[in-house]
Amino acid sequence: MPIVNQNIDFRTARKHNATETSCSICENKNCLINRNIGNFYDSQFINNKNNIKCKKGQQFIIEGAPVNGLFLILKGTVKVFRTGINGREQIVRFAKEGEIIGHRGFGTEEYYSIGAIALQDSVLCYFSKEGLQEALLKNPKFAYDMMLFYANELNRSENKVKSISQMTVRERVIDSLLYIHRKFGDLRGFLNLPLSRKEYADYAGTTEEQVIRVFSALKKENLISAQGKKIGINDIQLLKKEINDHNYFLDT
C-alpha cells in the first residue's frame, strides 16, 4: 500500500543535495524546459526550481491539494491516478523521464484533481506556478511546445475514454500491455516497467482478477509470458491485430 502523505513541503524542500541538477547541464532531452533552454529571455525561474527526491511508493501529489507549481520527472517513473466513486483507483497514465505532471490544474484550477505516486525511487523537478507563467508569456516557442503537449494529452485522454467504454476486458488488457510496451519498451524480453496486476487493472478499468485471468489465457495462447511482475510479449503482431480488428486506435 502507498505510504500515506509524508508531509512534503515543496517550498522549503532544500536544494543542497547530491542530486541537485542545474537545467543548463541536465541531460534529459525529453524535458520541455530543457529543449527550450536556449530560447529563454530570462532564465530566472529555472534557477528557482526545487529537486525533490521520492522513494518508491511515495505519493507526491495528493488529490485535492492546492496547485502551486508543476512537476517534471528528472528520473524514475510515476503513476498518475484519480480516485473513483467507490474508492477505486483509475490510473490515468504512467509517466517517465522528462514528462510533466500536474499540468491539468495549471491555468485555472486551484486544486489537483489527480494524485501521483512514484513507482520507483525518483527525482522530480518542481517549478513554481508564477515563474512558469512568466516564462510562458515571454517565450512563444516554449508556449507553443506546451500547447502541443496539452493537445497530445487531450487526444490521448479522448482515446482512452473510447477504449474504456467500448472495448472488451480482454481488449483493454491487451491495449494496456501494448501501451506499456510502446512507452517503456522491452528489456531482455520483458516489459521494462514492473507493474502489479492491480495496476494493470486500474489502468485498464477492470479488476485484478480479470487481469490475472486474461493474462493466464494469453499465456496459454503463447502471446505473452510472465514471471511474477515481469511480463514478456511473445507475439506483438497478433496482439496488435486483435485491437486493430476492432478498429481501435493506439495512443502514445
Place this chain on the structure above:
DNA sequence: CCATTAAATTCAA
C-alpha cells in the same frame, strides 16, 4: 467478491 495456496519480493542479519 472472498478464501486458500503457491509464488515472488523485500528486508535485515
Place this chain on the structure above:
DNA sequence: TTGAATTTAATGG
C-alpha cells in the same frame, strides 16, 4: 547472500 517475513499471483467457490 540467504532465508524468514511479507506481499502478490492464481484459482476456485
